[in-house]
Amino acid sequence: MRPVLRPSVVLSTDPALYGDRTGFMTEQPSFDQRDGPRDECGIFGIYAPGKEVARLTYFALYALQHRGQESAGIAAADDGGFIITQRALGLVSQVFKEHDLRALDGDLAIGHVRYSTTGSSGWENSQPVHRTGSATSSGRELALAHNGNLTNAVELHAELRAQGVEFSSTSDSEIIAALIADDPSATIEESVRAIMPLLQGAFSTVVMTNERVVAFRDPAGVRPLVLGQIDDGYCVASESCALDIIGATYMRDVLPGEMVSIGADGIRTQMVIEGARKAFCLFEYIYFARPDSKMNGTVLQAARGRMGEALAREHPAPSADLVIAVPDSGNAAARGYARESGLPQDDGFVKNRYVARTFIQPGQELRKQGLRLKFNPLPEIVGGRKLVVVDDSIVRGNTTRQIVQMLREAGALEVHLRISAPPIRNPCYYGVDMSTREEMIAHGKTVEEIAEMLGADSLAYVSLEGVYGAIEGGPANHCDACFSGNYPLPVAEEGNKLALESELPMAPTSA
Numbered sequence: 064m065r066p067v068l069r070p071s072v073v074l075s076t077d078p079a080l081y082g083d084r085t086g087f088m089t090e091q092p093s094f095d096q097r098d099g100p101r102d103e104c105g106i107f108g109i110y111a112p113g114k115e116v117a118r119l120t121y122f123a124l125y126a127l128q129h130r131g132q133e134s135a136g137i138a139a140a141d142d143g144g145f146i147i148t149q150r151a152l153g154l155v156s157q158v159f160k161e162h163d164l165r166a167l168d169g170d171l172a173i174g175h176v177r178y179s180t181t182g183s184s185g186w187e188n189s190q191p192v193h194r195t196g197s198a199t200s201s202g203r204e205l206a207l208a209h210n211g212n213l214t215n216a217v218e219l220h221a222e223l224r225a226q227g228v229e230f231s232s233t234s235d236s237e238i239i240a241a242l243i244a245d246d247p248s249a250t251i252e253e254s255v256r257a258i259m260p261l262l263q264g265a266f267s268t269v270v271m272t273n274e275r276v277v278a279f280r281d282p283a284g285v286r287p288l289v290l291g292q293i294d295d296g297y298c299v300a301s302e303s304c305a306l307d308i309i310g311a312t313y314m315r316d317v318l319p320g321e322m323v324s325i326g327a328d329g330i331r332t333q334m335v336i337e338g339a340r341k342a343f344c345l346f347e348y349i350y351f352a353r354p355d356s357k358m359n360g361t362v363l364q365a366a367r368g369r370m371g372e373a374l375a376r377e378h379p380a381p382s383a384d385l386v387i388a389v390p391d392s393g394n395a396a397a398r399g400y401a402r403e404s405g406l407p408q409d410d411g412f413v414k415n416r417y418v419a420r421t422f423i424q425p426g427q428e429l430r431k432q433g434l435r436l437k438f439n440p441l442p443e444i445v446g447g448r449k450l451v452v453v454d455d456s457i458v459r460g461n462t463t464r465q466i467v468q469m470l471r472e473a474g475a476l477e478v479h480l481r482i483s484a485p486p487i488r489n490p491c492y493y494g495v496d497m498s499t500r501e502e503m504i505a506h507g508k509t510v511e512e513i514a515e516m517l518g519a520d521s522l523a524y525v526s527l528e529g530v531y532g533a534i535e536g537g538p539a540n541h542c543d544a545c546f547s548g549n550y551p552l553p554v555a556e557e558g559n560k561l562a563l564e565s566e567l568p569m570a571p572t573s574a
């Protein structure tokens with residue numbers, strides 16, 4: 064155990080205190096090109112003495128950036144030392160500089176990238192949550208990162224507040240941190256075991272003390288979590304692509320209901336709760352996860368190609384003469400569609416890959432250009448052609464409508480939309496921001512009505528059976544509620560990601 068050299072601290076990069084070091088606007092802009100479901104969060108944890116754990120965490124988060132672009136954070140500690148946490152609004156590459164990583168070095172670390180699925184997107188809701196237990200409890204100091212959504216967050220929050228527990232954020236993740244920090248059990252593992260049965264909904268979670276990293280997953284396994292090895296150390300991550308980028312080896316998925324504990328004595332695993340059923344998110348395969356990630360043994364790039372093949376079998380477009388993708392989300396499925404249909408495929412758009420999320424308002428003149436900031440059609444490719452246009456999903460339809468219009472302006476003769484997911488008609492209560500039912504273009508409409516609203520010559524969606532065939536799985540151990548309306552776990556009343564904000568006596572700070 065190393066000597067304790069530094070104080071416990073959260074490096075506050077709250078713009079309200081220090082100005083915005085990332086150069087970001089401190090309010091969410093109204094202009095936002097994204098129209099699809101919002102990715103949830105990405106988490107990472109590592110115990111690897113002798114390695115630059117903060118730097119490895121940084122690059123793991125960099126690989127997980129697609130899962131959340133609102134904030135990023137890392138907590139690190141020497142074995143036996145104090146925990147230092149740094150978090151801020153912005154992308155990973157904007158939040159951390161070289162000197163930050165040096166200050167965060169240690170033997171163990173956890174990290175988080177966030178899109179707000181509960182609570183506002185202010186700094187106080189960024190993670191890792193850093194918390195110390197009350198004097199009457201174990202007084203344990205910890206940092207915690209969470210991906211998912213507790214469906215009983217409001218009830219737990221009210222109970223804890225009635226017991227005098229105070230909160231400094233409005234995210235459900237702080238509830239988990241408070242429960243563990245205040246649990247009187249002697250070890251972090253015993254505390255995790257004690258509080259897991261209190262949580263309902265989706266929670267892939269990693270928590271660290273100054274000597275262990277403990278990861279645990281809800282008994283339905285809604286959100287992903289994988290385990291890896293890096294020389295003598297171990298790590299956990301939302302997706303296997305984060306292991307690849309730091310040179311770690313994928314060992315296996317953390318099982319639903321399992322706890323994995325990593326420390327100086329190596330790795331210990333325990334099944335804490337056997338769930339009534341598994342409910343892995345089907346949308347992870349279709350859209351959320353990176354195509355180079357592997358989930359439940361399936362490489363997503365290959366699975367998405369098979370979804371495109373199923374789409375072509377189920378919904379050919381006899382008059383079409385060219386397949387194009389909406390990049391990048393439709394790339395793999397478009398290749399599959401072309402393969403199965405025998406149609407040629409080409410790039411119909413050039414995508415600006417750096418428009419993940421713009422924080423600069425485009426102004427009146429550029430606003431008219433709309434989606435062109437992100438996609439620019441190629442008239443030389445699409446002009447005079449009858450197109451099959453493949454994308455992975457449609458939520459509200461605003462983007463798709465503009466894509467169809469741009470293709471027509473570029474000279475396309477016909478636009479046949481083919482979607483490698485079934486129609487989305489129901490919101491998600493398990494950690495994904497899907498818009499409300501009323502905002503979904505497929506809500507209460509036939510496919511023909513949707514096609515007309517989008518201005519397409521035809522529209523077709525792959526069936527649920529087609530998706531399950533592509534991943535070689537079935538509904539018994541997956542969640543497909545946003546498509547089918549069959550919710551596998553109890554849900555709170557019409558999900559409201561700001562529900563805790565109305566619970567809290569404090570006004571959330573705008574950040």
Ligand code: SF4
Pocket residue numbers: 285343344345346347490491492493494495542543544545546
């Ligand atoms: S409702 Fe949809 S997005 Fe949410 S967990 Fe289920 S399949 Fe995934």
